[in-house]
Structures are given as C-alpha cells and as structure tokens.
Amino acid sequence: MSERIPVMRPWFGPEEAEAAAEAVRSGWVAQGPRVAAFERAFAERLGVADAVAVSSCTTALHLTLIAAGVGPGDHVVVPSLSFIATANAVRYVGAAPVFADVDPATGNLTAATVDAARTPATRAVILVDQGGVPADLDAVRALCDPLGIVVIEDAACAAGSTLRGRPAGAGAAFAAYSFHPRKLLTCGEGGMVTVDRPEVGARLRRLREHGMSVSAADRDAADRGGAAPMLETYDELGFNYRMTDVQAAIGLVQLGRLDAMVARRRELADRYRRLLAGVPGLRLVGDPVDADGTAYGTTNYQACWLLLGPEFPERRDDMLARLSAAGISARRGIMAAHLEPAYADTPHAPLPATETLTRESLILPLFHEMTESQQDRVVVEFYAAAGVAADPAEVGA
C-alpha cells in the first residue's frame, strides 16, 4: 500500500528548526525583537506603510474591524463562500454580517455583488482572496470609497499572489494574512495585518497587547538602557493577540521561501491542468481574467480548487470518498457560512453562485515537496474515481 498523499504539507528545512532553537536559546520567546523583524520584512516585501503581527488571521480581522470603527448596528458585507472566520470576526465586534454572492469564475466578491448586498448601515466590506485568487480590490474600492465604506482584504490565503502587478493586499487600507499550516507560509499559528497608514499600525500594536501604551519589549529595552522606567497606561479595551518570537523566527525564514513556494505551486497547478484536461466538465480555478481574457492578477494556488461543471460524470461527495479510499486526501471545496447552523438566523438574499460553487467543487493535494509521481498517482486515481478512461501517454509525460 503506497503512502497516503496529504492535501497540504508545510515546507520546512533545517533553517526553520535552527531559527526556532535560536529564539529559545536567546531566552526571549514572547513577542520581542524577532516579531519586530518579521513585521519589517513583511511590510518591505509588500511595499506597505506598516505590518503588525498577531496570533492568527482571525484575530487580525477582529482588530482591523475595531480599527475601522465597526461596531453594533453596523452591517459588514462578506462572502458566505469563505472559511467561517471571515463572518465570525464581524460578529465579534457586535456588527451584522451581510452575505453577498460571488463571481462563479473566481469565487470572489465583485463590485456588482457588493453593490447588490449593501444597505444604508453598511460600514465595511471584507473582500476575500479565495484560495489565493486575488479579488478585484480596485473595482470594489471604486464603488466603496465614495460611499465611505471601508474595504478590508481577507488575504489569509494570498501571500505571494498579485493584483495588477502589486502584492495582493498591498492596495487595501487593511489586509489580514494567515500563517496557519494550511496556508503557503506558516509558523504554526499566526497572522499579520498590513495597513496603509503608520498611525493605524501603532494603534493595532496597542490593541493586540491589552491596550497597553508601552509594549513589554519597549519597557525591557528602556530598563536595559538604564533609562527611567516607562510607565504604561491602558487607554482602551485591548486583547492578548500577540505572536511569539519563536513563531516570528520561523516566519522570517518562511518569508524568504515565498517566491520559491509560489513558483512550485504554479508549476504543479499547470501540470494538473494539463493532465486533467481529458476529464469533461472540469475547471481548475486559476488567474483571474477580465472581459477580454487578459489576466489582471496571479494566484499563488493556495488551493488547487476544481469546479465540477454539469458535464462532470460523478457526484462530488462520491469523488471525495473514492479518492480517500485510494489514499488521497482531497477536500470539499470552499465552505458556505450561510449553510452552517451557526448562521441559521442570519437573513440573506439568494446566493446561487455560492451554493453551486460550494456543492460542485473540490480541492486536490498540492504542496511544495509533492513529486511528479505523487501527482501522477492523484491524476490516475482522479480519472478512475470519475469513471473516465485516462490517456496513459499523458500521465508522466
């Protein structure tokens, strides 16, 4: 029996282990100099004013909503077609999520679907780059900016993706990233907020650390320098959403691998597209294109997301079961929050594209160290599960 093929596996080398060990040996393991270095490196890589590290993308979204002034009585437009954390964050601040439908080609909100869902109480939109496919932030901002609606980008999946030549998230007032092991770049758990104004970054740093006016790291630096002790004040309700220096040490190494990760994923995704071309009714979601077919962004293929059209011969859930029995960990496509019991009481307009996409899609294994022979095995089993005869000359070519 050959080894099970996972849907995702982090790519770590000895450098990550050494960086984590070095943080431990230094004696500074909580938020400190390595978090600050990771933030600077991330902000530089994205070309943004500031980056603030936090404990996850979920807590990143929570803090951005607070910083955007969203609270009880406000509506926030979100896609239902997203990991549930996107909608949950809206409820953390006492606001109401309003589900908007998505573009069936990309799985993302568009200016038109946001416009259809907004109400007089809409204060913000959370635009998700689903599966790493960049949403059209420019078009959504062209709608929202004149209306005073803040656009927050949930770029949890989109480190290494681009929109019109810029890193995904770099054009937003706030963008939130995840470093969970299901994402490209990981440090176990962790998140980052990027912002376009330094003063917003300073507020986010206070909010993530109990609302303290002076960080523990700054107080320690003052003590070591022999300066007068710095006395902190607590000016607003804060949280403990800190990242540790052990995580940041790993994150810094991973950031240096990002280009290689994206390049390898794009290569493997193109190979999947070629090898699966013989399956009727199948589409692998790739770079977003405008009306004349020109790509306006690039995806990092965070997810190898397949849409099963009407001509596809099998039911999605049967495909998942057969692939699993063959030792291949595939996953259902992106979830839809409005279909979950936690959102049963949330009213919403019809969401036809969302419901089709969540029902008729699945995610295939794709990870940096995946070999071509592992990928061939997935392809062979996929043809078998779909009951389609494969052209053996194609596989392994």
Ligand SMILES: *Cc1c(COP(=O)(O)O)cnc(C)c1O
């Ligand atoms: C993974 C994910 C999150 C949550 O990220 P965590 O770091 O696990 O909190 C939020 N939004 C989207 C779109 C995601 O894919």
